[in-house]
Amino acid sequence: MKNIKKLGILSIIMLLSISPIILANGRVTSDNSPPTTPEIEGPKKAKDNSPPTTPEIEGPKKAKAGEICTYSFNSTDPDGDQIIYCVNWYSSICCMCQHTIEYGPFDSGYKHSADFQWPENLESRKYHFIVWAKDDSESQNNESEPIYFNVEISGKDDEQPDDSPFIIKLKGFFNTIYQLINNVLPLNYYILY
Numbered sequence: 546m547k548n549i550k551k552l553g554i555l556s557i558i559m560l561l562s563i564s565p566i567i568l569a570n571g572r573v574t575s576d577n578s579p580p581t582t583p584e585i586e587g588p589k590k591a592k593d594n595s596p597p598t599t600p601e602i603e604g605p606k607k608a609k610a611g612e613i614c615t616y617s618f619n620s621t622d623p624d625g626d627q628i629i630y631c632v633n634w635y636s637s638i639c640c641m642c643q644h645t646i647e648y649g650p651f652d653s654g655y656k657h658s659a660d661f662q663w664p665e666n667l668e669s670r671k672y673h674f675i676v677w678a679k680d681d682s683e684s685q686n687n688e689s690e691p692i693y694f695n696v697e698i699s700g701k702d703d704e705q706p707d708d709s710p711f712i713i714k715l716k717g718f719f720n721t722i723y724q725l726i727n728n729v730l731p732l733n734y735y736i737l738y
Contacts, residue, residue: 632645634661
């Protein structure tokens, strides 16, 4: 029996020497090193973020009211983040229509094309739309500077209806009278003075 007790005590001592030791702080170690204080993580520092470049825009700078035009946007992000293009098509058309449409996300440097139909009831003048890019990071510094793209619209008020045959004859009649008066008036001027 003494041999069994000796074997039992030796087995326990051997198990303790090769098995991990559970320390007071709950950490496990396999060597006889003293307990260490666990590292405490502080608040995570926000990653530095650079905004995307101001988008380059390609597309027609002249259009007719009601015409569908295709415009392309291109921007890159210095951090390689994905890019979302934000467009306010109606910024100069209607102050009540300040609605931004987002296209994306796309890989940095991707050139995106979008169609826009200029409203049919526009007057002839210059209009613009605003485009900016933002990256998909959650940081505060994630938007580019906006760019205004001017487009000259020829509106419905520029269009002249086709003249009827009666109007053509009437214009001809008044043109003839104008020519007669213009040719005779200088003679009357010299005679009277």
